Amino acid sequence: MIRVGLVGLGKMGISHQAVLGGNPGVELAGICDSNSYLLGVLHKYTGVATFSRLDDMLDSAKIDALVIATPSRLHAPMVRAAIDRGVHIFCEKPFCLSTKDGQELAAAAAKKDLITQVGYHNRFVGTFLEVKRLLASNAIGDVTHVLAEAYGPVVLRPSGDTWRSKGLEGGGCLYDYAAHPINLVNWYLGEPRGAGGTVLNRVFSAEIDDEVSSTLYFDRGTTAQLSVSWSDESVRKMTTRLTLWGTQGRIFADRQECHVYLRDGSPMRSHAPGQYRVGWNTKYTTELTQPVDFYLRGEEYTAELDHFVTRCEKGEVDGENSFASAVVTDRTLETMIVDSRHAAMTPYDKTTPVDVQAESARPATHRVGRTRRIRQIANRLIRR
């Protein structure tokens, strides 16, 4: 049994509270929020201990672990307070609004052997896990290009005055929405070499971005194109979708299904029933999702907290979505912000040369990089 405290009772916080309540291995030792009305109601009807200051909860509730679901700006100071007291931490995404903070906190937590996890729940979604498994088996060969998308209906008119609409609070489509597909891209491809052509666009908001588009560059010429909007009414709820092209096939995945096209050269191709065959394959969430003991809104929310709780019980410092891995996403987001300030664009006007020959539109990179080719030739010579 581990004693858990929870700070931040917004949509995610309340949801985490319920999921923790459905876990027999957890004793909810306290909840903390600045909204005294909400605290009062929850205390009256559920009997849970309540705190209006995090320090008070950390000092008196004797917790082993803290779940942080406050506005993003508050993540860093709260994580620091928890580390100081040697408490394991599950922090909602994005981890920190500054990479510097994130790196320091990840190092400080590691020094104390604390269990850390960030709420990138898509890594616990069956279909996205399947993509990870496929890539680990090199199913589509070398990945050459990725399209990472997320759309949803959050800001649909010029209004709203919650923390999500404030840039300084860590609101905005980039941190709230784009962080999800970017985190998946980091999971699949690792750290990018850079970002280009980033546009953080306003649609309805006064202060913050509602649309994000960007290109992320990875080693060996692989690129990821991002297309994200939280001002899309046509989708009922947030949808995150990844499409990956490789030299041996293509994968599409959202939270419900996974379509895989394998070419004849794929190492995953098989004739066995239920296995991937050459051509199109479809797998659904009904097949790919591991059952959970308590369900609310999606298996992934239970799975991520179960993972965290199990790690705390067993003292496993290594695990999915550690602070260190979330810092990679924070840093990718920051790189994109810096890139967006360049506002680099090749003009389409009188200054554009009009005598560029189409044949000179040569690709910038090659699948097999020059150094790799030299190494191949050298190896061949050595073998001779």
Place this chain on the structure above:
Amino acid sequence: MDRLLFGDNQFFGVNHMSEEKARAQQMKFTDTSAIMAVIDAAYDNGISSFMCTTHDRVAEICEIARSDSDRYRDLTFLPCMPYAHKYANAVTEQGMLGALKQFTPDSGILDAAIRGSTSLARKDIDGLVTLLIDSEMKMFNGLHTPVIWLQNVVTDLMLGLGFDHALRLFADHVRDKYGAEPGFITMNLPMLVDRLERLGVDNPLVCANINKIGFRMSGGMEAYRKALEQHRFRTVAMSVFASGAIPPDEAIEWICGQPGIEAIVFGASSRSNIVSTRSLVEKYWTSAAAE
């Protein structure tokens, strides 16, 4: 209660297996007349219980049923509330209190609470909850609503929080004010029925995923089987096809063989699907299973 209840997920872009299919269905049912044509097909095939969310579009269907009361004399509505996305989006946009304000616009209850002059200030939620239930029920005015369901996202949220009073309050208000049977939709049936029993909610209606492959049957197949055998509640099975993962014949044969199932809720987008599901149920549902 009828053995077959007609659900509405297919009309509003809810498909637990495929976002693409969900969107295709949403396109197909952009016009309410397209929805009505399918409801008519179900109704004309003897399926007269419509288990529906409190979606804005359902209000239009209610209006049609009211305006042609001769034709729809036997049509009953089994409302499922709340339509959660409406609230979730409002909370994201306006915060928790802002959202409450939006959904109780004329009551002034929230302002009064902030001034500290009402039961709300004493953290008494009864007034607020019954107000929200009543506002969701407005669209069904004058229609027959023998069962009123609490959506699984709320049932399971309250279950996880240990907010038992809200479950009890819902059951009482639905019985007292609407003379309806309270129903609870859940993804955690074994845990819920234990809780409801402890709360003294007598013989409640419970609707949960029950299917051959155990999809979204949290707590596990074995716990479901035990709960069903003990039969301390009235069961409506949903997702019997596991969103299409189980072939229809196999799915219906299996569900009809389970103990204590009182009804099945299913969705269909065409007359032919309705007819084939109905004939499968007639084929497999023996009198023993329906007892």
